[in-house]
Amino acid sequence: MENSRQLNPAFFQRSPLDIAPELLGCLLVRELDGVRLAGRIVEVEAYMGEEDAASHAYRGETARNRAMFGPPGHGYVYLIYGIHHCLNVVCGPVGLARAVLIRALEPLAGIEVMRERRGQENMRALCSGPGKLCQALGIDRALDGHDLLGGSALWLEPGVVPGDAICTSPRVGVRGDEAAINAPWRFFLSGNPDVSRTPLNRSQRNS
């Protein structure tokens, strides 16, 4: 058995490249209508702000991405394609728009509610994708800028550090320059069935 992460402000006051793989195994908890929904993080991606052509913050601060420039440990939630919401954890320091996108969860609690919210009959791939997990947990822009260390509505909790191998690959669906497209900044638990399905899953293994 390994140690739990310390999810204090200092934890998020570092580079997303260090934080992202360490968020694997941590819990994302949502309290919705008095019900506790929770999942274990199994897939994430790091975004490096102004230095990253794939980041929403590449061209500076706007009304939409403002939360990314704010305090670490808070959420950045955006709507994509007019349909899906996606959740990021903002990383420090304040002023640098760095963040980690939560891409997939292994459902742990409130699974029936998640299934209903997703309008899905089976329980597979319930939270396997950034848009899916937000739908399952009822996450939308109302939670943009929310403190994810506050222990209310939506928060992160330490989990057991996974013994599974951590794989990396380029990020899914990004545009930008070659560096952004090729950067191996997606991190996921090797072989975990709740990781989103993509050809990139066959890529490099490390960590």
Next chain:
DNA sequence: GTCAAGATTAGT
């Protein structure tokens, strides 16, 4: 005001 594009997903 107008317009193109988007860190996705489900279905053909």
Next chain:
DNA sequence: CTAATCTTGACG
């Protein structure tokens, strides 16, 4: 491979 669906940001 493509449609769905609508907010945002850039530009005039």
